[in-house]
Amino acid sequence: MDNIAGQNSSSKVLVNITVLILVLLWLLPTIGLFVSSFRDRDQISNSGWWQAPMSVDLNFRTRVATDNPREENGVFVLEGNVFADPSLTSNFPDGAGTVAAYGTRAVAPAEFAAGEVSELRGGGTLVVARDGSFRIETPEALDRGPTLYFEARTPPKFTLNNYRTVLFADGMDRAFINTLTVTIPATIIPILIAAFAAYALAWMDFPGRGLLIAAVVGLLVVPLQLALVPLLTLHTNIGIGQSFLGIWLAHTGFGLPLAVYLLRNYMVGLPRDIIESAKVDGATDFQIFVRIILPLSFPALASFAIFQFLWTWNDLLVAKVFLPSSSEAQVMTVKIADDLLGSRGGDWGILATAAFISIAVPLLVFFTMQRYLVRGLLAGSVK
Amino acid sequence: MSPVLQGILTIIIGVGGCVGYFYFSNILLDKVIFPAKGPQAGRNINRANQVRPWLFLFPAMFALGLYLAYPVVGSFWRSLFDRSGNNFIGLGNYFDLFNESTFRTAVFNNLLWVLFVPAAATFFGLLIAQLTDRLRWGNIAKSLIFMPMAISFVGASLIWRFVYSANPDIGIINAIRDSMGMAALDPLQVPFWNNFLLMFILVWIQTGFAMVILSAALRGIPEETIEAAIIDGANPFQVFFKIKVPQIMGTIIVVWTTITILTLKVFDIVYTMTGGNFGTHILPSYMMTYMFRDDGRATAVAFVIMILVLPVMISNIRQARKEMR
Numbered sequence: 001m002d003n004i005a006g007q008n009s010s011s012k013v014l015v016n017i018t019v020l021i022l023v024l025l026w027l028l029p030t031i032g033l034f035v036s037s038f039r040d041r042d043q044i045s046n047s048g049w050w051q052a053p054m055s056v057d058l059n060f061r062t063r064v065a066t067d068n069p070r071e072e073n074g075v076f077v078l079e080g081n082v083f084a085d086p087s088l089t090s091n092f093p094d095g096a097g098t099v100a101a102y103g104t105r106a107v108a109p110a111e112f113a114a115g116e117v118s119e120l121r122g123g124g125t126l127v128v129a130r131d132g133s134f135r136i137e138t139p140e141a142l143d144r145g146p147t148l149y150f151e152a153r154t155p156p157k158f159t160l161n162n163y164r165t166v167l168f169a170d171g172m173d174r175a176f177i178n179t180l181t182v183t184i185p186a187t188i189i190p191i192l193i194a195a196f197a198a199y200a201l202a203w204m205d206f207p208g209r210g211l212l213i214a215a216v217v218g219l220l221v222v223p224l225q226l227a228l229v230p231l232l233t234l235h236t237n238i239g240i241g242q243s244f245l246g247i248w249l250a251h252t253g254f255g256l257p258l259a260v261y262l263l264r265n266y267m268v269g270l271p272r273d274i275i276e277s278a279k280v281d282g283a284t285d286f287q288i289f290v291r292i293i294l295p296l297s298f299p300a301l302a303s304f305a306i307f308q309f310l311w312t313w314n315d316l317l318v319a320k321v322f323l324p325s326s327s328e329a330q331v332m333t334v335k336i337a338d339d340l341l342g343s344r345g346g347d348w349g350i351l352a353t354a355a356f357i358s359i360a361v362p363l364l365v366f367f368t369m370q371r372y373l374v375r376g377l378l379a380g381s382v383k
Numbered sequence: 384m385s386p387v388l389q390g391i392l393t394i395i396i397g398v399g400g401c402v403g404y405f406y407f408s409n410i411l412l413d414k415v416i417f418p419a420k421g422p423q424a425g426r427n428i429n430r431a432n433q434v435r436p437w438l439f440l441f442p443a444m445f446a447l448g449l450y451l452a453y454p455v456v457g458s459f460w461r462s463l464f465d466r467s468g469n470n471f472i473g474l475g476n477y478f479d480l481f482n483e484s485t486f487r488t489a490v491f492n493n494l495l496w497v498l499f500v501p502a503a504a505t506f507f508g509l510l511i512a513q514l515t516d517r518l519r520w521g522n523i524a525k526s527l528i529f530m531p532m533a534i535s536f537v538g539a540s541l542i543w544r545f546v547y548s549a550n551p552d553i554g555i556i557n558a559i560r561d562s563m564g565m566a567a568l569d570p571l572q573v574p575f576w577n578n579f580l581l582m583f584i585l586v587w588i589q590t591g592f593a594m595v596i597l598s599a600a601l602r603g604i605p606e607e608t609i610e611a612a613i614i615d616g617a618n619p620f621q622v623f624f625k626i627k628v629p630q631i632m633g634t635i636i637v638v639w640t641t642i643t644i645l646t647l648k649v650f651d652i653v654y655t656m657t658g659g660n661f662g663t664h665i666l667p668s669y670m671m672t673y674m675f676r677d678d679g680r681a682t683a684v685a686f687v688i689m690i691l692v693l694p695v696m697i698s699n700i701r702q703a704r705k706e707m708r
Binding site: 011015016018019022023026027028029030032033036044045046047048049050177180181184185188189192193194196197199200201204205206209210212213214215216217218219220221222223224225226227228229230231233234244245248249250252253254256257260284285286289310313314315316317320321333336337341348351352354355358359362363365366367370373374377378 | 387389390393394401402405406409413432433435436440442443444446449450452453454458461507510511514515517518521526527529531532533534536537538541542543544551552553555558587590592595599644647650651654667670671678681682684685688689692695696699700707
């Protein structure tokens with residue numbers, strides 16, 4: 001409709017800008033998570049992720065060695081460079097940096113500006129220059145070197161350490177495998193059961209068909225919460241208890257209404273001629289289903305599979321109730337919500353990485369299969 | 384046995400069992416019970432065809448009945464008993480709940496969620512669908528806004544912690560406050576408004592869903608109606624509100640109700656963001672505080688959710704029956 005009235009160039013610019021702002025708004029939080037997952041722990045707690053490409057002022061400490069004091073005009077002098085400390089090489093690989101401020105107490109690590117002379121508590125003076133070289137003058141030789149605190153500008157630093165910690169030390173690898181173990185059977189099994197039922201509801205004639213379809217539509221909205229207590233009791237009574245078998249059954253049951261509804265809607269739209277001519281040629285219902293309906297319904301099957309996959313992968317509620325809470329059986333969502341948020345509550349790098357690992361697979365599925373997902377959504381709700 | 388092996392075995396048994404069930408039950412029906420030969424061949428074929436739909440339906444109906452229909456009754460029955468499950472106390476659990484201030488807060492908050500989330504998600508969805516409709520990069524924009532659909536509620540909550548955090552070096556809100564010279568505060572502890580911050584996470588997730596469906600509906604509007612309106616001198620706003628919106632009203636209602644139902648089930652966001660503290664409980668998260676501790680109360684809360692869903696359920700069934708005719 002661009003060729004007819006109602007659009008001019010200034011409103012087009014406005015539309016472009018509005019959409020751009022909305023997209024950025026929608027994308028910004030996720031970018032924050034992604035950037036943070038690659039940042040160093042100290043950097044995260046000292047500057048926001050939006051400052052990630054810039055240098056940060058960080059605090060460091062170093063212990064002055066007392067091995068070779070010099071005596072000059074009756075005072076003992078210790079000289080050296082704070083950046084020479086071997087424990088700081090990971091932050092200052094070339095042994096050089098810029099000191100902004102320094103101090104001698106942990107509570108005030110940036111008490112004095114670089115170059116300023118300060119009094120030591122035990123008598124004597126201390127000065128740290130911008131390039132990190134320090135000079136301590138004391139009336140008597142020190143038997144223990146003082147600890148120096150200093151604030152230095154550090155370049156932006158991106159690491160894979162968070163990923164290493166999360167994947168190999170925090171048990172996230174186990175949770176990842178558990179999630180896969182829950183998800184794959186819970187995605188595959190309902191499809192087949194639902195496909196047969198959907199075929200019967202779409203193409204077979206029997207009394208009570210309309211009632212059954214209405215029942216499926218009704219069950220579509222039954223809140224999961226209702227099912228938790230009675231089913232857990234049932235599982236315990238028949239000996240399944242909280243286990244993988246239990247959660248597969250539960251996910252199968254909860255996914256069925258959508259599967260039946262979606263597949264029936266799709267199968268009803270298949271051309272009647274094909275099915276009838278197959279019947280005339282003597283095909284049984286079973287043959288029609290396997291040879292004709294299943295291959296033709298592939299798009300609908302795929303879109304339900306994506307839904308069910310995303311839903312079971314992302315689920316927290318069903319996993320919390322139907323799986324044991326021990327760490328061997330935790331899925332990723334439970335691991336993050338119950339374990340990491342509690343024990344690693346302040347470690348943003350670890351949290352961001354864990355979250356990113358848990359959303360990476362769904363995002364991959366989403367972007368590669370988006371077409372089927374959209375088609376499934378439309379089949380379900382637009383008539 | 385390791386869970387992975389158990390999973391593979393389950394897939395094989397599950398899929399094999401399904402295929403085997405359907406295949407052999409059909410053979411049994413056609414060859415043994417009602418064989419299509421002999422003097423009664425015709426009658427047997429008809430009979431077999433009467434039974435066959437139920438063969439196809441049985442596994443699904445059994446699972447649906449056990450996992451969704453039975454719990455509605457089972458939950459209600461359980462909610463009439465006390466914590467131990469041995470003593471019948473009638474509606475005692477419900478009376479106790481209504482006397483609790485946290486429960487009343489949860490009901491109130493849930494009503495806020497049900498009003499705000501579908502309205503906001505549908506509004507943003509419609510807005511973006513309309514704006515991206517004629518845009519060259521519209522599909523990329525849509526796909527990026529649709530993306531949160533794939534993210535778990537737990538993941539989304541963590542993502543939004545990087546916006547809401549009280550630490551100005553983590554949370555964007557406080558970083559902005561900091562740069563304007565205001566003191567840091569924890570947005571999630573601001574009474575009443577913290578609810579809306581949590582709701583916005585769900586809006587963020589659901590807008591993409593609304594947008595995809597509404598955008599398809601907008602595309603389906605006959606062009607002549609729009610052309611006629613423009614020729615008659617309607618401005619873009621009139622075209623949108625008076626020509627387009629009325630024509631996709633049915634779809635808007637479907638989107639609205641779908642998001643409403645989802646909103647009534649989501650407990651993850653409240654659970655991971657605030658744990659229900661600072662007056663943010665909603666019914667699903669409130670139910671989880673009783674889960675594993677007092678099944679009577681937990682089922683009572685669940686049944687209250689069911690009652691809230693009931694009007695939507697009835698209207699959906701009506702709609703489905705209308706379409707079938």
